[in-house]
Amino acid sequence: MTVYGNFPGSRPRRLRTTPAMRRMVAETRLDPANLILPAFVREGIDAPVAISAMPGVQQHTLDTLRKAAVEAVSAGVSGIMLFGVPADEKKDARGSAGTDPDGILQVALRAVREEVGDDLVVMSDLCLDESTDHGHCGVLTADGRIDNDATLERYAEMAQVQADAGAHVVGPSGMMDGQVGVIRDALDQTGHEDVSILAYTVKYSSAFYGPFREAVGSSLKGDRKTYQQDPANARESLRELALDLEEGADMVMVKPAGPYLDILAKVADSVDVPVAAYQISGEYAMIEAAAEKGWIDRDAAIMESLTGIRRAGAQMILTYWATEVAQRLGRA
Numbered sequence: 416m417t418v419y420g421n422f423p424g425s426r427p428r429r430l431r432t433t434p435a436m437r438r439m440v441a442e443t444r445l446d447p448a449n450l451i452l453p454a455f456v457r458e459g460i461d462a463p464v465a466i467s468a469m470p471g472v473q474q475h476t477l478d479t480l481r482k483a484a485v486e487a488v489s490a491g492v493s494g495i496m497l498f499g500v501p502a503d504e505k506k507d508a509r510g511s512a513g514t515d516p517d518g519i520l521q522v523a524l525r526a527v528r529e530e531v532g533d534d535l536v537v538m539s540d541l542c543l544d545e546s547t548d549h550g551h552c553g554v555l556t557a558d559g560r561i562d563n564d565a566t567l568e569r570y571a572e573m574a575q576v577q578a579d580a581g582a583h584v585v586g587p588s589g590m591m592d593g594q595v596g597v598i599r600d601a602l603d604q605t606g607h608e609d610v611s612i613l614a615y616t617v618k619y620s621s622a623f624y625g626p627f628r629e630a631v632g633s634s635l636k637g638d639r640k641t642y643q644q645d646p647a648n649a650r651e652s653l654r655e656l657a658l659d660l661e662e663g664a665d666m667v668m669v670k671p672a673g674p675y676l677d678i679l680a681k682v683a684d685s686v687d688v689p690v691a692a693y694q695i696s697g698e699y700a701m702i703e704a705a706a707e708k709g710w711i712d713r714d715a716a717i718m719e720s721l722t723g724i725r726r727a728g729a730q731m732i733l734t735y736w737a738t739e740v741a742q743r744l745g746r747a
Contacts, residue, residue: 445722447492447744449729449730449732450492450494450738451494452487452492453733453734453735453737454475454483454496455472455630456474456475456477456480456497456500456519456523457475458502460474460476462476466629468626468630468696469696469703470700470703471703477522480497480523480526481530483495484530485531486738488531490737490745491741491744492535492741493536494535495527495536496538496586496733497539498520498540499546500519502519505518507548508547508548508555509547511546512545513546513569514569514573516576520540521576521577524581528581536584537581537583538586541573541586541589541598542588543569544589552566552591552639553642564593566591567593567594570587570589570598571597571600573585574601574607574610575602575607578602578605578610579605579607583611584611584612585598586612587615588618588670589642590615595658595659599612599663611665613664613666614666616655616656616659616667617652617668617669617678618644618670619645619670619671619675620639620640620643621695622697623695623697625697626696627696627697630696649677652678653682653685664688666689666691666731667691668693669690669693670695672692673698676727690731691732692733693733694720694721694732694733694735699736702717717740
């Protein structure tokens with residue numbers, strides 16, 4: 416070919432020549448400390464129950480949950496987010512199991528704290544959906560609508576019992592207006608000033624939650640579009656963000672992660688508090704299913720998806736691969 420002057424004067428490929436070179440100049444790095452493991456614990460089982468839509472993920476017994484927590488600590492994972500799955504007969508319209516000191520989530524919190532102490536940040540999902548017989552995240556009115564303010568009263572009770580059980584962090588996920596402020600007041604008034612709030616600030620009404628319904632034994636009929644956000648909206652997310660920060664959120668989250676990297680980037684650019692993203696069940700299931708078919712390289716796809724979430728601005732990533740990926744990073 417004919418060469419004109421110094422063309423090409425700039426050769427970006429020089430910085431891609433070897434694995435060592437690529438590693439040295441990488442702009443985004445994953446570390447085990449970035450990862451949080453979501454975990455399910457189910458009441459009344461004596462052996463783990465596999466979740467068919469999420470290969471490799473299970474509903475834990477208390478014993479296997481303890482082991483999973485220890486394994487996460489050993490791998491360098493920073494946190495564990497617990498979801499309780501009560502027995503069906505204990506579900507009711509008010510989600511009473513969610514505020515019972517002996518409800519499965521509270522029992523699990525105590526068990527994990529007893530096992531790992533402060534070596535792992537122990538987080539609890541603060542929502543009613545797992546323990547209501549209708550499967551919604553709040554209290555319903557007589558005509559079946561979500562009663563926002565009555566739900567806030569229940570969230571305040573949940574915050575107290577979860578903190579009493581040992582949660583370092585509570586994660587209100589119901590998308591009720593005013594939830595962060597009410598929970599902060601409840602914690603402070605009961606001597607739990609040091610318990611942090613990870614606000615599910617941006618939680619979209621997503622088709623990708625499907626496998627999670629199985630994981631928590633959801634009783635939901637209908638949808639949650641009147642309280643979770645519309646996937647078409649972006650500015651609304653920044654409004655929710657401003658409100659949560661004003662109410663006292665210590666950390667904020669975007670959920671789902673992969674389909675909403677643009678929103679994650681906007682949130683990360685707008686705040687001076689830690690930002691989390693939740694790589695949800697459907698994101699996990701798609702990669703696992705495609706890999707099982709031989710259509711993609713499983714390990715490479717996992718790492719690429721997590722790197723993309725980290726690059727978009729998440730300092731913390733909730734992912735069902737947390738321990739596996741942390742172990743891999745530790746060996747790198």
